[in-house]
Amino acid sequence: MDVDPLPGTSSGMTTALVLQTLPKIDENDMMSTKTPKERILELLDLLESHVEKLRKGASQLEEDRDALLSTLDSVRNADLMYDLEDNDRDDVNRYADRIMNRCHTVEVRVLTQRDQMQEEALFQVNHLIDGLVISLKGDGETAKAKCVSYMNACSSNLVQGITDKKFESALLGCTVDDQKKVKRRLQGLLNYFDKLKISTL
Structure with missing residues (x-):
């Protein structure tokens, strides 16, 4: 799935920003009083929270996509469509079809x-x-x-x-x-x- 970069950044820069926010383990931290296992588990806890945020964000995208498709469908079946001339109705339907097909190019799936x-x-x-x-x-x-x-x-x-x-x-x-x-x-x-x-x- 293509993701638009944040305003003022390239997609590569956006990925770099995300990677910078991920927790890392400092192999050279000799001052830590925690055992190696404690440090690794702490890192895994942080990574787990990032995974849950990712799942939540993907689920929201999934809902947004379904809502868009539902709205497009309701527009195509609106009573107002029957007030249009045949040529105008065909134009509107082609436009709606183009948007719907574009929306179908986005695939978001969160497995349960x-x-x-x-x-x-x-x-x-x-x-x-x-x-x-x-x-x-x-x-x-x-x-x-x-x-x-x-x-x-x-x-x-x-x-x-x-x-x-x-x-x-x-x-x-x-x-x-x-x-x-x-x-x-x-x-x-x-x-x-x-x-x-x-x-x-």
Whole structure:
């Protein structure tokens, strides 16, 4: 992935600045009262904090990219598009497609470590959400009510209605990172329902 340099710096200089901030171990420090193991562990602790910052930053970039794609999609499906002349609509769609394709050239992925039980729990959660998306075509009101019950399972504060206990049980078996991603996915679905102006019973 190409990264734009900071204003007034080249990409090489930016990399050098980042490297300068990373902790280093001083092999020639004879004045230290710490044992070699303590010094190495201290360095590893600092490096671990840098790794967590890196993961957090990458996760934020991942969210930003998804938000951009979602916004582009909503623009392409906005009611205002139907007020345009055919030629103007084609121009706007080509412009939106160009931006979307450009956005797809950015790949950001933060892997989540899971054990077998967490893998199975995530599979079950995704299976339930996929079923919800499929049911949207048949009964929008029921699908939105189900989505709200799933969302309630992700939060201590009820959105409205009830909590789906089966979904909640599966969600609790997932990693914290996966739980956050599931909540974002459900929020995106709720926003989609609101756009379609589907009212819950």
